[in-house]
Amino acid sequence: MIGAQQAFTTLLSNVVGNMLTVVIMVGAMFYLSWQITLIALVLLPVFLVPARFVGRKLGALTKEGYDLNAEMNMVMQERFNVAGAMLVKLFGRPEQEAGHFDGRAARVRDIGIIQALYARMFMVALVLTASLATAFAYGFGGVAAVHGTLAVGTVVALTAYLARLYAPLAQLSNVNLDVMTTLVSFERIFEVLDLEPMIQERPDAETIPRGPASIEFDHVRFGYPSADQVSLASLEAVATLEASTHTDVLRDVSFRVEPGQMVALVGPSGAGKTTISSLVPRLYDVTEGSVRVSGVDVRDATMDSLRDVVGVVSQDPHFFHDTLRANLLYARPDATDAELDQALGQAQILSLVASLPDGLDTVVGERGYRLSGGEKQRVALARLLLKAPDVVVLDEATAHLDSESEAAVQVALRQALGGRTSLVIAHRLSTVRDADLLLVIDGGRVIERGTHHQLLAAGGLYTLLYHTQFADQEPDIAAGQVAEARPVG
């Protein structure tokens, strides 16, 4: 983007300045001797024609260089970050990754060399033409001076002007090149600017009232937007792979979470649970039907109020590469240290933070202190507690924790969810048993609904899921549950 910046600062002022210089020089030379000026001007095409050719070549090379650099940046960010590097190492293909990268880097290097070569050629042509013109001026002017038709002083003045004429001309012929390289930068900027955000706030959006909130899904149909709808054209090479798979992920999903209730979603992998949870904070818009929070359709709500009311804890919470304090303050910038401690205490993570050498100033995130899975969840819950939303959307972690941190996470969860309206993707037995309502999702539909006991008694998909997903978490109790359920069914 620096390229685009240069367009206005240097390019424009250069063009105007150089044009003025050329006009004044040529005018002065014509005044002194029109014959010599004509000769000097006739030589111009000798220089300008190759200059244009070189300019065009350089423009194409510059564009290729930019594209390659962008691609390399992407590879660096995606493949060579902590998680990506781990994947590369684990699957044992680092040579291939390095090879890919080397290939691109080599091309960027070649482009640099070719650019330098062309630029040299350009300079040679310029110096040659300028010298030729000067030689002609001295020759023609010298003869004229001998014959007395031209003063010696005039000849010297003419050659001095000539020398000053070629530098701005060279720069002007380069404008073509500068404009082309600049256009490459602009192309990229406009591509980003022109991309309409998929989710937009309506001009007359209303505020969701604070206080006990409800969540309502009303005959929701939803399919993920295809790649070409969401990505940039220059990224399309990567994105088109998945462009064709546009099908409904959710069909006719209806349910209601009353204020203060906890509703849990269960179902096989790929059923659409995460998708349902992402519609509440309006990460996507529904295709049909509506999602309402406290009676307000999320498409009619202001983004600010939706963000304030709905808090999300994802399955694998992310932290910025920054101090714990900064990560927590992100949820509520004006929180005091006492409030931070209180939230950490409620999330059962205060003792760990206190034991860190730098305490709240410990740097976490990818390249900082690596929190364990259970610790991450508790810090994320502390962050949620600081934000104090009325609605919590939670994707429980699937990772099995040791019983000690499992117990701590459970206490933290009770603190975070207590008194709030929550929609939880359940992976814990304790969650499904506490839930006011369970929704069994399969193939994008709600196929069963009821409490844990009701569903076990019904003996449908939930019973099956229960035995495969939850029963092993608390073997004794699970056995008891089955025994309890059998007489009913």
Ligand SMILES: Nc1ncnc2c1ncn2[C@@H]1O[C@H](COP(=O)(O)OP(=O)(O)OP(=O)(O)O)[C@@H](O)[C@H]1O
């Ligand atoms: N960003 C996305 N773009 C396109 N399709 C997606 C996207 N995310 C999920 N899907 C598809 O939507 C369907 C439902 O996925 P979802 O993540 O909601 O399942 P899930 O119930 O959360 O599964 P799991 O228990 O494994 O987390 C899947 O078929 C998945 O391939």
Ligand SMILES: [Mg+2]
């Ligand atoms: Mg999921």
